[in-house]
Amino acid sequence: MAFKPMIPREGTGSSRIIGLIQALGYNPGGTLQLATVTSEYPNFSIRLDRDEFDTPDPFIVCNPELFPHTETVKINGQPATIEYPQKLVKGARVFVFEAEHQQLLYVLSLSDE
Template identity: 30%
Template sequence: MERIEGSGASQLVQLIRAIGYNSDITIELATVTAEPPELKIKVDHMNVELEKDDLIVAQSLTKYKRKVNLKSEGGTEISVTNLNPMAPPFKFDPGAIFVGQGTINFSGININSANQTIKEAELEFIDELKKDDRVIVVGINQGQTYIILDRAVMY
């Protein structure tokens, strides 16, 4: 690199121009034109649609499952839908003792002062990309591949 001359501000500008510009990576906005599994997007400044073979998608924008541990302290509310609409309503009596066999249908239970721990629960994330979603993309390999980083939201 040759010697940079001028004032401090001028030297800084020249230095940024010399090493600060990276033409290998571009950050763009795009619109989803077709949903997965046949994902397509249209980058704002391009006239063509990019197909799934040209795209890498962040996992958070796909349908996926994760294992988690859940912990609740100081109260939990659990609600369950009655699967038998013909069954009479059930009132929960915490002092009741149930003997025998059968099924109890209920619409909810409140455990106001209980701590709850669920180990190795599975969460399924289903909010994958939809048509017309705006996304933030990064072009790499001279624009041959695009990485979809996240949805773009404007307020």
Template identity: 55%
Template sequence: MADLFKPQITREGSASTRLIAAIQALGYNPGGNIVRATVTSEPPNLSISVDTDITEKLSDIPSEGLVCNPDLLAHTMSVKIDGITRTIEFPNRLTKGTKIYAFEPEHGQLLYILTLAE
């Protein structure tokens, strides 16, 4: 009886396919969609275009309408290794033409950039 409510998560496919399956099984919100998009302009003026099956191109979504995973943007981190403080620099990963996955909630006011696509 314990397995009746245990979510079934697929272990097949690419990393992004497994991530989407886990989100859907464990915390899927039916009020939105996970979409694939393309970066059309790099930060600080980040903009993206949602990929669709429709032949017409959707207009770019400017940075004011985006909430981005901070790990995808250029940043630095200070760490202590063997008692010595080091600074690690992470590059901007949202370059023009990069494919990403984003969450589009049903209210449609913001788009949440989650991760890079393959």
């Protein structure tokens, strides 16, 4: 039987990241960092706190829940559509995982800052 990890949906940003790492595994060859969104989609870019330059879209992998999307659910047996707004707006603070090879940044979650 396949194992489907339970990704936490509640709690602070840092507790959700710890839960995500526990659910999906941990890669000791990278670092968890804070960054700021410097430009919104379609020209998406972010800047790590320690850097002086932006990382452009081709080098970023994002949690799809952070982009605008819709979800169809049933409420009292009736279908309803929930629309989620763009969360990666200019100035938003995010947690990113920078892999050891430093070729891609993985945007995991919004920061509580």
